[in-house]
Amino acid sequence: MSTDTATQPVGRYAYDEVDRTFLSQRVAQFREQVGRRVAGDLSEDEFKPLRLMNGLYLQLHAYMLRVAVPYGMMGADQMRELAHIARTYDRDYGHFTTRQNIQFNWIRLEDTPDILERLAGVNMHAIQTSGNCIRNVTCDEFAGAAADELLDPRIHAEILRQWSTLHPEFSFLPRKFKIAISGSPHDRVAARFHDIGLVAHPGPNGRPVFDVFVGGGLGRTPIIGVHLCHDLPEEDLLAYLEAVVRVYNAYGRRDNMYKARIKILVQALGVEQFREKVDAEFAQMNRADYRLEPAIVEGIRARFGIPDLDAPADAAQKLDSDRKADARFDRWVRTNTHAHRHEGFISAVVSIKPDGGIPGDVTADQMDLIADLADEFSFGEIRVTHMQNVVLGHVRKDRLRDLWLRLDGAGLGTPNIGLVGDIIACPGLDYCALANARSIPIAQKLSARFANPELQENIGTLRINISGCINACGHHHAGHIGILGVDKRGEEFFQLTLGGSAENDVAIGQIIGPALPEDETVDAIARLIDTYLVLRNEGEAFIDTYRRLGAASFKDAVYAPA
Amino acid sequence: MGARAWTAHPFTAVEAVTGPLPEGISSEVDVRNNRRDMTGASVITANRLLDGRIVWLAPQGWSEVISQARVFDNAAVEDAIKQAKVAADAGTVVGIYGVQLDPEATKITPLTVRERIRAFGPTVHPDFAPVETPHVH
Amino acid sequence: MPLLENGHVTEDRWAQAIAGEALPAGAVIVPLERLEEGLARPKDAPLGVAIGPDVDVAVLRPALPRLGLVAVTFPSFRDGRAFTQARALREHLSFTGEIRATGTPLPDQYEFLLRCGVTTVQTDRAEDVAVWQQAHEIISIAYQPSVLHERPQGLGLRRFLATD
Ligand code: HEM
Ligand code: SF4
Numbered sequence: 077m078s079t080d081t082a083t084q085p086v087g088r089y090a091y092d093e094v095d096r097t098f099l100s101q102r103v104a105q106f107r108e109q110v111g112r113r114v115a116g117d118l119s120e121d122e123f124k125p126l127r128l129m130n131g132l133y134l135q136l137h138a139y140m141l142r143v144a145v146p147y148g149m150m151g152a153d154q155m156r157e158l159a160h161i162a163r164t165y166d167r168d169y170g171h172f173t174t175r176q177n178i179q180f181n182w183i184r185l186e187d188t189p190d191i192l193e194r195l196a197g198v199n200m201h202a203i204q205t206s207g208n209c210i211r212n213v214t215c216d217e218f219a220g221a222a223a224d225e226l227l228d229p230r231i232h233a234e235i236l237r238q239w240s241t242l243h244p245e246f247s248f249l250p251r252k253f254k255i256a257i258s259g260s261p262h263d264r265v266a267a268r269f270h271d272i273g274l275v276a277h278p279g280p281n282g283r284p285v286f287d288v289f290v291g292g293g294l295g296r297t298p299i300i301g302v303h304l305c306h307d308l309p310e311e312d313l314l315a316y317l318e319a320v321v322r323v324y325n326a327y328g329r330r331d332n333m334y335k336a337r338i339k340i341l342v343q344a345l346g347v348e349q350f351r352e353k354v355d356a357e358f359a360q361m362n363r364a365d366y367r368l369e370p371a372i373v374e375g376i377r378a379r380f381g382i383p384d385l386d387a388p389a390d391a392a393q394k395l396d397s398d399r400k401a402d403a404r405f406d407r408w409v410r411t412n413t414h415a416h417r418h419e420g421f422i423s424a425v426v427s428i429k430p431d432g433g434i435p436g437d438v439t440a441d442q443m444d445l446i447a448d449l450a451d452e453f454s455f456g457e458i459r460v461t462h463m464q465n466v467v468l469g470h471v472r473k474d475r476l477r478d479l480w481l482r483l484d485g486a487g488l489g490t491p492n493i494g495l496v497g498d499i500i501a502c503p504g505l506d507y508c509a510l511a512n513a514r515s516i517p518i519a520q521k522l523s524a525r526f527a528n529p530e531l532q533e534n535i536g537t538l539r540i541n542i543s544g545c546i547n548a549c550g551h552h553h554a555g556h557i558g559i560l561g562v563d564k565r566g567e568e569f570f571q572l573t574l575g576g577s578a579e580n581d582v583a584i585g586q587i588i589g590p591a592l593p594e595d596e597t598v599d600a601i602a603r604l605i606d607t608y609l610v611l612r613n614e615g616e617a618f619i620d621t622y623r624r625l626g627a628a629s630f631k632d633a634v635y636a637p638a
Numbered sequence: 639m640g641a642r643a644w645t646a647h648p649f650t651a652v653e654a655v656t657g658p659l660p661e662g663i664s665s666e667v668d669v670r671n672n673r674r675d676m677t678g679a680s681v682i683t684a685n686r687l688l689d690g691r692i693v694w695l696a697p698q699g700w701s702e703v704i705s706q707a708r709v710f711d712n713a714a715v716e717d718a719i720k721q722a723k724v725a726a727d728a729g730t731v732v733g734i735y736g737v738q739l740d741p742e743a744t745k746i747t748p749l750t751v752r753e754r755i756r757a758f759g760p761t762v763h764p765d766f767a768p769v770e771t772p773h774v775h
Numbered sequence: 776m777p778l779l780e781n782g783h784v785t786e787d788r789w790a791q792a793i794a795g796e797a798l799p800a801g802a803v804i805v806p807l808e809r810l811e812e813g814l815a816r817p818k819d820a821p822l823g824v825a826i827g828p829d830v831d832v833a834v835l836r837p838a839l840p841r842l843g844l845v846a847v848t849f850p851s852f853r854d855g856r857a858f859t860q861a862r863a864l865r866e867h868l869s870f871t872g873e874i875r876a877t878g879t880p881l882p883d884q885y886e887f888l889l890r891c892g893v894t895t896v897q898t899d900r901a902e903d904v905a906v907w908q909q910a911h912e913i914i915s916i917a918y919q920p921s922v923l924h925e926r927p928q929g930l931g932l933r934r935f936l937a938t939d
Pocket of ligand 2: 502504509511512543548549
């Protein structure tokens, strides 16, 4: 079922000669900048924004390179290149993040231009994965496959990727700027926790229209984005986004970096005044210059490969009988798949959260295996999710069991998607220079403790999100149970928040009480879950019980004497 | 954990109530990294420019292992940091700062979890601990 | 560094107003506070104005027909407000005179400056002009419209940048 991904990759934009020329020029530019830095012509202060715009951080142990996976889509060939980079330039693994990027933790500055050149060889880059610019545009991991989708957001995600690439006006914003886009009524992109969240649906004339949310974010000031514009026509999408970002660039605070995100500006002005400024800018723009003509959109769409969805008539039946015959497989299908728009297909989620493992970490060998499986089972197409998992989008139902057998044999068949074990965790103090506490060991202990799949299924949907500091890379505010690492005089403590959500029922978790020492945190969470199991009504998930009863019912469990 | 008599060792620098400074904003070293007691001892650390690896100021040059580090009395460490920042090889490293040591440890061991992870590697990957080599770079 | 125009060194025909002194007779750049004073000079005396990054360029609208130059400034290369000011001068106010970038932009920002409508650069930085020239030539493709109206390349919003 493999396709020629070199010409028309399924699910993403096919680069042409011009795009490749651009990437190689960009690599040459960075090589020259590294040269100036090493020669001492650029100070660290001056070099830092340049390397950040190429995804290169200086972390705790070494440089860290963050490679973009635009709208979460990549091909088997690209995954193999990442495996090669992990083996050659790093320590045999990479880390998938919640923003659909992959990070390498042990990179040398001197190797970076070569690595970027290799990435460019498979049409990948690290452009704008950091810095105060428009970052990698994120997207629904089931885009173009989900049964519940109204339109495929990836075409517009690609247009936004291109538009924001080395944008002359918006590369030195007050602070980073994150855009997410979805085409489903079920929010799987945390649209209202982004600087701009776009939710697309078909408009009256058949062209897409967009609901625009602005000023959401996590970090030290978690704020739910406000609805700025209803049904924005496609042709005005770029003009309107330019207007929003211009207002931000002109008025966003630059005196205090903790108040520099657009969310603070929107809150300070109030949504009405902010909208007035955007509308005023929009009104005086030379709109013809920015018009997104249907022909432009269709030109980009034509460069997306389309999977040839052809399944035997009895594919669904075969899956049913496979499930009846194998209880373990049946469980995995229940937890790790998502309904496809085609009745003979299904989307499979590969959990990168093995029991007791490091959330989001994949070894080079696993990358190669995922690439092979993508070629065999899903048109060479791979998606990375904002939950740090991997999705094979279009798997024929009658072949799902074969796929599962291969995954299971390689330790990639953990049936825990959406359950206790599916923990989001940032790198934390083990890797991150900004961290207060370690996130990963807490995630490991929790997922080991709740490894029993029956127990996990009994507990039901539960999102546990862990951040190692207030920057909230692990989305702790958006977790049903959020865990935030804090530093008390050089020792690690953890603060718990309850009731957050990044989905349609979006909410910011509330702090339940004083932070706990590291060695008490996992026990406290176990007691929290036990309390829920006692208090829940029939059919209630943790979040439902919490919302019905409030924090008070859970507080005693957390602070009970050990 | 938690048993140490912290009140007997007031920090000279303010405690990090505002949290860490994200990259890309300022090259100033995060105050958390550089805080230390009035008394006690410290070592000096940085990351090497070319490969980013953690290094420790040794009697000669910078070493990849903390056991080779030169130990300074806290009264002398500020001056030593200043000197390191203007030394001939200062351009080969970035982000020079001092690290408070644990007075109760037998080997050279930083006091904070963060600096222990820097010195001995990520706790989730014992296999990546810096390798003890006899020579100094 | 000397004054730079399109990657080449060029002669500066503008004088700066000196604080506390009367304005000279020829081409002069005045701070925004002295704009009235500048406008009071004879109509054919070339006049430029220097604005800070917090100024809304719309305040220049009435004076613009008399202005030959607007100087925008980068107090730090990280402060990108001058990009938006330059672009607004070109796009909203149809200003066709010289836009000069001052302060400390990086050579690596040169292409961004040009594409936002800046024509000349006068920085306090020490690099060789060649570094700026190279920064201008190294990338030949852009993915979004700009006030320079570059030649579209056909696909999407892509266009080729002029590199002379
Ligand atoms: C290890 C190096 C990393 C550093 C230095 C870093 C730095 C930061 C900082 C400073 C913020 C706060 C921004 C602000 O509010 O102004 C932030 C937010 C965020 N980061 Fe990271 N991060 C890192 C890794 C990650 C990883 C691994 C993920 C995904 C697992 C991630 C995803 C996010 C997200 C989703 C947010 C919050 C959303 C928002 O408000 O923008 N980051 N990061
Ligand atoms: S939340 Fe804090 S500790 Fe975790 S990756 Fe982000 S900056 Fe680092």
